[in-house]
Amino acid sequence: MAQKCFDVTATIVSSGDTMTVLHCTDESKTYLPAKQQPASIKLKYDTDMMTKLPAGKHRMVLEPKNGQETKEAVCNWVNAQKGLSTIHIMAVGQVGRKGPKEDPTILGSCSDQSMRCTTCATMVVKDKSTVPASNKKHFVCCVDGSPPSKVLHDDIARALAKDGDKITLLHVKAEASTNVQALEDTYKNVANGNASKPTQVFSVIDAVANEPTGETICNWIENQKEDVDFLLIGADGMRAFAEEKHFIGSNSEFLVKNAKCTVIIGEVRNYY
Numbered sequence: 632m633a634q635k636c637f638d639v640t641a642t643i644v645s646s647g648d649t650m651t652v653l654h655c656t657d658e659s660k661t662y663l664p665a666k667q668q669p670a671s672i673k674l675k676y677d678t679d680m681m682t683k684l685p686a687g688k689h690r691m692v693l694e695p696k697n698g699q700e701t702k703e704a705v706c707n708w709v710n711a712q713k714g715l716s717t718i719h720i721m722a723v724g725q726v727g728r729k730g731p732k733e734d735p736t737i738l739g740s741c742s743d744q745s746m747r748c749t750t751c752a753t754m755v756v757k758d759k760s761t762v763p764a765s766n767k768k769h770f771v772c773c774v775d776g777s778p779p780s781k782v783l784h785d786d787i788a789r790a791l792a793k794d795g796d797k798i799t800l801l802h803v804k805a806e807a808s809t810n811v812q813a814l815e816d817t818y819k820n821v822a823n824g825n826a827s828k829p830t831q832v833f834s835v836i837d838a839v840a841n842e843p844t845g846e847t848i849c850n851w852i853e854n855q856k857e858d859v860d861f862l863l864i865g866a867d868g869m870r871a872f873a874e875e876k877h878f879i880g881s882n883s884e885f886l887v888k889n890a891k892c893t894v895i896i897g898e899v900r901n902y903y
Contacts, residue, residue: 632724636756637676639893640722641683642765643791643861650689651718652676655696655704669693701727702744709749720787720895721745722754736888746866746887747879752787752897754861760893763860766795770829772863773848774800776814779865783897784818788863791895792829799859800831803847805838845885852890862886863895 637652644650654676656669665671673691680689696704709718726739738755746753763769772788774780784800792798800818804811815833839847852859864883879887879896887894 632726632756632758635758635760635762636722636724637679638762639756639760640754642763642768643720644684644688645793646685646688648688650680650684651692652680652690653692653694653705653708655694655701655708657696700740702741705741706744706748709745709751718749718751720752720754721749722756725755725757738888746896750898752895753866754893754895755887756893757891759891761858761860763858766793768792768796768860769799769857770796770861770863771799771801771852771859773865774802774814774818776802776817779897781817783863783865787895787897789827789829791861793827794829796827796829797857798829798831800833801848801851802833802835803838803844804835805844811835843882843885845882845889848882848886849889849891852892859892861893861895862890863897866896866898 640650654669654672666675673693677691680691692708694704694708699707705721705723709721712718723742723745724739725742727741735758742753742755746755770788770792772780772784774784784798788798800815802811802814811833818831818833836847836851838844848862852862864886866879866883883896887896
């Protein structure tokens with residue numbers, strides 16, 4: 632899972648970005664096989680980054696846990712990075728070293744805590760995630776016309792997509808009175824400094840009676856002839872945003888656990 636997480640992440644790294652591989656170390660775990668010891672892990676990912684990324688645009692960090700659980704050490708390290716070292720997206724595998732759970736929708740403790748506690752967007756890479764070609768990625772960005780979804784599109788989706796990539800703006804229409812054209816126009820003009828011009832399309836699906844929105848979106852993804860590589864969703868539900876509280880919306884949590892693709896959860900309040 633760690634290798635797939637690295638490979639997927641490398642596809643969204645642009646020339647001006649820096650990629651950091653973080654490994655939390657524990658001196659007491661001398662029983663782990665040689666390939667899982669810190670020195671071997673550092674050598675492997677230093678080598679991988681040198682072959683995939685420009686010089687000076689990558690770093691390998693070995694961070695002692697100092698008595699913390701891995702999930703705490705990871706979140707604390709990410710949140711402590713400031714200035715030029717600020718982390719914009721944290722990528723984590725759906726499960727950790729112990730492997731998949733019996734229930735494939737269960738997240739590992741590190742990925743679960745990361746999407747709730749880090750002050751940046753979190754990317755959860757799944758066992759079934761594809762490793763897309765660098766210039767043929769398909770991003771699906773869930774939008775509803777709200778300020779958070781505008782930020783999700785303008786500052787995250789459009790920042791990640793490159794020439795040759797495709798962004799599908801997906802809206803689940805709950806009310807017949809929704810002005811679809813006005814909603815689409817909301818996402819047309821973007822001034823985020825990214826010169827890339829990915830293909831962008833707008834797709835509307837009707838809400839299904841008695842079916843949660845998250846389930847409707849999962850079904851839409853599975854019925855697409857074209858692979859979806861990345862699904863972008865907001866971290867907070869509308870009530871959480873209105874009340875200025877931080878918790879994962881029910882639809883977002885369902886999608887993180889059930890969508891059969893890499894999911895990027897945007898902590899959009901940091902852009903305000």
